[in-house]
Amino acid sequence: MLFFLILAVTGLILNHGAGLGLDGRYVHAGWLARWYGIQSEPPREAFRSGHHVLVAANGRWLLDGRISGERLPQPVGLIELAGIFVVASETALYVFREDGELIEKLGPGMLPGVPVRAIGSSVRSIVLRTASGVFTSADALSWRPSAQRSVLWSAPAELSVAQRQAYEEALTPGIPVQQLLLDLHSGRFAGRYGPVFVDLLALLLAAVSVTGAWLFLVPRLHRGRH
């Protein structure tokens, strides 16, 4: 009974996943990640600038105590300027307002060069060290080559073992809800023999339907003849 209920409910939800807004949603639980055999990568370092702190692992960021994203890149640095702070990864720049709201994400075509190797600040400007040279910008819109020497480069700080454990818990990798539902529905969640079990259940259900219809119809047909 429970299995049929799981099949029916997961099937219904899967059919209406987009409408229910399940696309892009994830379930985060350490036991689930382990069940799926996903290796959780503990964070090793943190980036700090002013009163902003960024710890990243498993494609997720813990930025000023708030979790964001599911497939975010590994950051290479964090800097703070007046009223904004900026996180750099190798291929993107994320400009945030002081309160953590994203002002703009700059992709490869909007950066002066990729990969970004380091980010720093100098006299109210963002400074990027890229494969194509060092560039500076005051607004993250237009960039010019820089020869500034007094750049404060962002550098990671090592985390203690206790901090790593605490952050790893918070940054547990997620399983897409659609994937989880699909695996529950198909039986794959239970492993190699799960789908075979679900197939047998389906055959059983078909047999019950046919025999039920038979038991219902045959006596009535016989009665009709007499």
Add this chain to the structure above:
Amino acid sequence: MNWRPRSSLALLTLALGAAAAGWVRGEVYQEADAFVAEVFGTVPAPKVLWLTKDIQAQAAAILGHPPAQLRQRYWSDAHKSVWILEEIGKEELITAGFVVADGRIDHVRVLVYRESRGQEVRYPSFLKQFKGAKLAQGARLDREIDGIAGATLSVGAMERMARLALFFDRMSRQ
């Protein structure tokens, strides 16, 4: 331990790991700056449209969710504006470039496609439907865009981005 759901998870782990490592950029058909340069002959200085509360509310009505960022960069001259927008198809972002001329879509190109299915939205046979489209009542397009079997969500994302580009163009000229 081979009874765990390994086959689907091997792929999932790979996808998560790859995305986290930053190697998955999807299928890049054209870089954003190359698209802008193609439209204007050179890359002009970018301009910025700040998304005020009012613009955010109208953009959210078009997208079905709040816009991801507070400012949108664009490139323009007296008649044309170019918008590089991103929207999720099913699970991944689609990056597309929209050229708006005199309040109508001039042309559209898919710059980066990251989903595993639905790449057909990048074909000219699909994209040419947007040519000449403008905003009608209720910030909808003035025409129906024919769908593609198996790419329904990507088609929906392209249509939402087209409406957003037209709306942003209108806002940038006020």
